[in-house]
Amino acid sequence: xxxxxxxxxxxxxxxxxxxxxxxxxxxxxxxxxxxxxxxxxxxxxxxxxxxxxxxxxxxxxxxxxxxxxxxxxxxxxxxxxxxxxxxxxxxxxxxxxxxxxxxxxxxxxxxxxxxxxxxxxxxxxxxxxxxxxxxxxxxxxxxxxxxxxxxxxxxxxxxxxxxxxxxxxxxxxxxxxxxxxxxxxxxxxxxxxxxxxxxxxxxxxxxxxxxxxxxxxxxxxxxxxxxxxxxxxxxxxxxxxxxxxxxxxxxxxxxxxxxxxxxxxxxxxxxxxxxxxxxxxxxxxxxxxxxxxxxxxxxxxxxxxxxxxxxxxxxxxxxxxxxxxxxxxxxxxxxxxxxxxxxxxxxxxxxxxxxxxxxxxxxxxxxxxxxxxxxxxxxxxxxxxxxxxxxxxxxxxxxxxxxxxxxxxxxxxxxxxxxxxxxxxxxxxxxxxxxxxxxxxxxxxxxxxxxxxxxxxxxxxxxxxxxxxxxxxxxxxxxxxxxxxxxxxxxxxxxxxxxxxxxxxxxxxxxxxxxxx
Amino acid sequence: xxxxxxxxxxxxxxxxxxxxxxxxxxxxxxxxxxxxxxxxxxxxxxxxxxxxxxxxxxxxxxxxxxxxxxxxxxxxxxxxxxxxxxxxxxxxxxxxxxxxxxxxxxxxxxxxxxxxxxxxxxxxxxxxxxxxxx
Numbered sequence: 001x002x003x004x005x006x007x008x009x010x011x012x013x014x015x016x017x018x019x020x021x022x023x024x025x026x027x028x029x030x031x032x033x034x035x036x037x038x039x040x041x042x043x044x045x046x047x048x049x050x051x052x053x054x055x056x057x058x059x060x061x062x063x064x065x066x067x068x069x070x071x072x073x074x075x076x077x078x079x080x081x082x083x084x085x086x087x088x089x090x091x092x093x094x095x096x097x098x099x100x101x102x103x104x105x106x107x108x109x110x111x112x113x114x115x116x117x118x119x120x121x122x123x124x125x126x127x128x129x130x131x132x133x134x135x136x137x138x139x140x141x142x143x144x145x146x147x148x149x150x151x152x153x154x155x156x157x158x159x160x161x162x163x164x165x166x167x168x169x170x171x172x173x174x175x176x177x178x179x180x181x182x183x184x185x186x187x188x189x190x191x192x193x194x195x196x197x198x199x200x201x202x203x204x205x206x207x208x209x210x211x212x213x214x215x216x217x218x219x220x221x222x223x224x225x226x227x228x229x230x231x232x233x234x235x236x237x238x239x240x241x242x243x244x245x246x247x248x249x250x251x252x253x254x255x256x257x258x259x260x261x262x263x264x265x266x267x268x269x270x271x272x273x274x275x276x277x278x279x280x281x282x283x284x285x286x287x288x289x290x291x292x293x294x295x296x297x298x299x300x301x302x303x304x305x306x307x308x309x310x311x312x313x314x315x316x317x318x319x320x321x322x323x324x325x326x327x328x329x330x331x332x333x334x335x336x337x338x339x340x341x342x343x344x345x346x347x348x349x350x351x352x353x354x355x356x357x358x359x360x361x362x363x364x365x366x367x368x369x370x371x372x373x374x375x376x377x378x379x380x381x382x383x384x385x386x387x388x389x390x391x392x393x394x395x396x397x398x399x400x401x402x403x404x405x406x407x408x409x410x411x412x413x414x415x416x417x418x419x420x421x422x423x424x425x426x427x428x429x430x431x432x433x434x435x436x437x438x439x440x441x442x443x444x445x446x447x448x449x450x451x452x453x454x455x456x457x458x459x460x461x462x463x464x465x466x467x468x469x470x471x472x473x474x475x476x477x478x479x480x481x482x483x484x485x486x487x488x489x490x491x492x493x494x495x496x497x498x499x500x501x502x503x504x505x506x507x508x509x510x511x512x513x514x515x516x517x
Numbered sequence: 518x519x520x521x522x523x524x525x526x527x528x529x530x531x532x533x534x535x536x537x538x539x540x541x542x543x544x545x546x547x548x549x550x551x552x553x554x555x556x557x558x559x560x561x562x563x564x565x566x567x568x569x570x571x572x573x574x575x576x577x578x579x580x581x582x583x584x585x586x587x588x589x590x591x592x593x594x595x596x597x598x599x600x601x602x603x604x605x606x607x608x609x610x611x612x613x614x615x616x617x618x619x620x621x622x623x624x625x626x627x628x629x630x631x632x633x634x635x636x637x638x639x640x641x642x643x644x645x646x647x648x649x650x651x
Contacts, residue, residue: 012623030634030637033637033641034637034640034641034644037640037641037644037645038644
């Protein structure tokens with residue numbers, strides 16, 4: 001039946017059907033919110049709401065699976081119905097499920113009994129899924145706000161901790177600031193092209209020869225700054241370490257994995273679908289953003305001894321690697337991005353799960369030196385952490401799929417119509433630098449003797465242990481069978497994406513006069 | 518220029534009103550000033566003092582909820598203006614009415630969804646005790 005596999009987005013009913021997974025998550029989250037408020041706060045209620053949230057995520061995943069299985073397509077509209085969206089959604093839901101599972105254990109330990117925290121995570125995720133789907137600047141903004149506002153609150157979820165409050169405040173101020181940049185950029189882009197729909201913007205830029213329009217270029221620059229803040233790319237990364245350090249650990253993992261992936265998904269789609277015709281103008285800016293981010297993130301991370309800060313800088317560095325995929329601006333780049341986001345999300349969730357498992361109430365002992373001799377007391381935890389560190393480093397075999405993630409990004413950079421070999425070289429060199437801190441963690445765990453006075457960490461709780469084990473196994477298995485994931489991400493370039501002109505300096509311009517609109 | 522005439526009229530009316538009220542109260546009252554009366558009126562709070570005063574969090578709560586439900590009303594205004602067009606599947610007639618048989622529940626349904634979402638929030642704050650002063 002045609003109706004079920006090809007949606008006409010101009011009908012409200014079919015538009016709603018195209019948004020089914022998002023609506024399912026939002027509606028379910030609202031019902032769960034009521035349930036969370038219905039009973040008084042308690043450790044048990046917190047766990048049962050968390051479990052229900054995990055169930056809702058499974059339902060949403062099934063809905064997405066149905067769309068992917070039926071190969072549902074749609075007419076161009078404000079919402080994308082394509083593979084890029086579904087894979088990005090799966091990455092986001094994976095990160096979300098991990099976060100909620102960790103939160104259930106973490107909140108119990110830290111005495112945070114608010115069951116809303118899990119529901120808030122779901123609401124943030126529904127904003128992220130909108131971001132992954134958005135093909136209209138207004139929907140992008142809606143998604144960014146839905147995601148950010150919930151995440152500001154989540155960062156300050158631990159009300160008794162002043163550092164958590166500080167993190168929430170900083171995140172809120174910087175987030176509002178960057179949103180202003182983004183919105184101003186969108187307004188200018190709209191002013192230049194008269195459209196908010198991404199493909200219409202791209203089309204009009206081509207047709208009316210707007211490639212040198214100062215209004216459009218200023219708008220793109222402002223949007224670049226806004227997204228730079230959101231994905232924590234240097235030099236817009238200053239907020240990240242403080243916020244990541246102060247926020248509850250599962251939420252830090254959520255911000256490092258899912259929030260970043262969602263912002264990147266929108267970033268990539270806008271730049272691919274709308275701004276490809278002006279590639280020559282923005283490619284240098286994004287190139288430098290990628291190079292600086294990789295260098296700054298990795299070099300500063302070398303000096304970090306607090307594990308959460310270390311992972312924060314590591315996540316900045318990974319934003320740089322993802323920016324390489326964006327700079328490439330080819331279908332291979334978008335596939336490499338999704339592959340990378342998948343692997344990075346698993347590895348990040350895993351490493352934050354280890355931080356949750358080893359942290360004690362009040363979030364002390366997060367220093368790398370507290371991990372000394374972990375191998376002798378909790379060998380499996382040490383092995384899992386080593387896998388995550390090696391995966392983030394991109395080490396072959398022992399780092400599982402982490403190696404292939406970087407490999408595909410580098411391959412996309414080198415096989416692009418205009419090869420970015422310099423960027424590939426920087427990527428490899430900065431990855432070598434990153435060995436300095438990833439391997440240091442591994443070395444401390446396996447080779448340093450355990451401090452005699454250090455207590456033996458408690459056995460990790462059920463869900464935390466499950467997240468750690470599942471992430472490690474998944475990474476290793478995907479390391480042996482990366483083609484499974486490759487086949488999943490294949491052909492997932494945002495549709496409407498134009499191919500980049502081979503020589504980036506000469507964009508073929510149609511000789512139409514700028515039309516009156 | 519023509520369209521600004523009502524605006525100018527409004528500005529003129531407001532200015533006249535302000536001057537008029539002050540003038541009339543000057544003319545018909547007898548001044549018996551005392552220190553309390555001389556103080557500027559500040560909703561019952563002592564008007565002088567340190568600006569960095571701590572307020573109970575309850576005030577913020579009420580202010581926040583007020584804004585949320587205020588926004589709801591603000592959204593209803595443009596919706597009301599466009600209601601005819603939203604609940605018509607075809608172009609409106611010249612008279613502004615919807616052709617027979619082309620009405621839909623779309624516009625109404627949209628607002629119902631919006632209010633339902635806000636209602637969820639309302640129940641939530643109620644259940645959480647945010648509306649309780651003590």
